[in-house]
Amino acid sequence: MKVGILTFHNAHNYGASLQAYALKMCIQQMGHDVTIVNYRNPKIEGQYPKKLRPKFTKEILNPKNWKQFVYDTIRGIYGQKAWNRQWKAFDQFITEELLDNDRRLIGVDGFECLHKDAYILGSDQIWSSFLTGKLDPVYFGEFKKKERIISYAASLANGKIAEREEAAFVELLKNVDTISVREEKLAEQLRQLTGREVSTVVDPTLLLKAADYEKIMTTERKLPDGKLPTEEKYVFAYFVVEEKAVEECAKKVARKLGLQLIELHYYHMPENSEANQFADFGPADFLAYIKNAEMVITNSFHGTVFSVIYRRPFYSVYKKNGRVDNLLKFLQISEKHVSSAEEIDEITEIDYEDVHKRLAEYRESSLQFLRENLK
Secondary structure, eight states: OEEEEESOTTOOOHHHHHHHHHHHHHHHHTTOEEEEOOOOOHHHHTTSOSSOOOOOOGGGGSGGGHHHHHHHHHHHHHHHHHHHHHHHHHHHHIIIIISTTOOOOOOTTOSGGGOOSEEEEOSBSTTOHHHHSSOOGGGGTTTOSSOEEEEOSBOOTTSOOOGGGHHHHHHHGGGOSBEEESOHHHHHHHHHHHOSOEEEOOOGGGGSOGGGGGGGOOSOOOOTTSOOGGGSOEEEEEOSSOOHHHHHHHHHHHHHHTOEEEEEOSSOOGGGOSTTEEOOOOHHHHHHHHHTOSEEEESOHHHHHHHHHTTOOEEEEOSOOHHHHHHHHHHTOGGGEESSGGGOOSOOOOOHHHHHHHHHHHHHHHHHHHHHHOO
16 A cells, blocks of 8 residues: 655654654554655744744744844854754754655645555644644645545644634544544543544654664764763663753763763753753654663663663653653653652662553553554
């Protein structure tokens, strides 16, 4: 079967790019001819410019926004070099691994020429009008002719459709033959709105095993002293957003273990200027640093996912995060959630044999969903 995937593949975000890669690889392993369609929602595309410049909008006229404008300006000046390296790494990964070096853009009228048997919509928050500017009909399969349209782990930020958009969802989902989403709360709302069966499935990154990521993992990234990740022990802290609690937990764990601390931030700012703080990784570096870490500290869902996949000790640091809560609860390792450094005392091991048995169960129903809908 010829399958096209529609997702946020062009987002310069570790979770977004790796979930796209994982879904593509999973479907390929099932024996299908699969490609990621290079359709780019304008608002998503605008989130990742080559130059870090503050946005000039009418909100700038409000003195309350001046501080943020100054911060964004400083960030752009100070962090541009690191951003250039990060941007290039993501662009290369997207082009080579996701698009198979086919940079041809597909517009809203270009799907007929692709000759696909089926399209998969998702994963990621493709149905979020906040992210896409408005409900993007392409991510609901409105281009459909004879193709089978399947949503896989489509998502919304809070797992809930706004009341003002409910009628539009009902209409747009008429294009979708089979619906699956990531959040059970969203699934239940869609069942009530549409009267249809709606499945919940796992994030695509959980569909693959550790070995499936080996071919895209770097072995060239250097640590501050010039050694490879496998040659020097370290604690790895990944900040999907900047939070003081993550920094405090990471420093405490590094001191306890007597190891150096390596931090990954999204932007390189003066407050993140120490030699152990990076902001220029691509997806391949991200995977390598997690795989080789003695301990991972993160406030990221995908940082947690890959810690589990690579059987690394970790702590997930957050106040509220339903996605991580659900994952840790199912795997029965909720004790790995902390909200502050005070909660970290004795560092305990994780029984990964038991965890991976549960992970296999977690994965299987989602794989079966794909098998049944790609016949």
